[in-house]
Amino acid sequence: MAQTVTIGEQKVCPESESLKFSATPTPSPQPWYSSPFTVTNGVRQGGVLSPYLFAVYLDELSIQLGSARVGCTVGNMVVNHLMFADDIYVFSPSINGLQYLLNIYGDYAAEHEITFNCNKTIGVLFCPKNYKQPATSNVFLNGLRVQFFDQVKYLGVWIMASLKDDDDIQRQVKSLLATVQKTNSEALLISALLQ
DSSP states (O other), X not given: OOOOEEETTEEEOTTSTTSOOOOOOOBOSSTTOBOOOOOOSOOOTTXXXXXXXXXXXXXXXXXXXXXXXXXXXXXXXXXXXXXXXXXXXXXXXXXXXXXXXXXXXXXXXXXXXXXXXXXXXEEEOOOOTTSOOOOXXXXXXXXXXXXXXXXXXXXXXXXXXXXXXXXXXXXXXXXXXXXXXXXXXHHHHHHHHHO
16 A cells, blocks of 8 residues: 655655655554655656756855846846746846856755756847847856757747748637637538537
8 A cells, every 4th residue: 555645735756757756754643644755856847847947956045136136127036047847047138147146056956965967958049139148158068068048938938039920920820820720611511510
């Protein structure tokens, strides 16, 4: 019989496929609780607890980045990163500032034995037309050069370095029209079958 463990207010079974780690909980007098255990192998992508465990594990990184006081100023506040699920976004108005933040990121990864996928790490440079674009070839994460692109897809929306969204809006409109046309065709087919 599988033992269940309580993490926060969630009861989970460590032997199930919902979490991916190796742990042997120690049974307690109550059959649905166990002693605390150490997560040693990460969490499964898509797992119900994965975002929470990720947030707890990277909270200190967020604090370190926030205390760097390097980033984009919004009012009196410095914004230099956003974290959601397993995505981390780092912002800086300068290449030097960005490299400083990525060094904090890399040092945290080394200290906590986290492996970030540098192949999925990309940069987008938002620069006004009348500004000289800085050299992005000198931006590194864990010794690997960060690749910069003119566009990136985020939550299904294309974000362009030019900050223009005309192409993405046209793509979304075409997709909507195709869906409406398909729905109308299916409705006509059902109507014909019912007659």
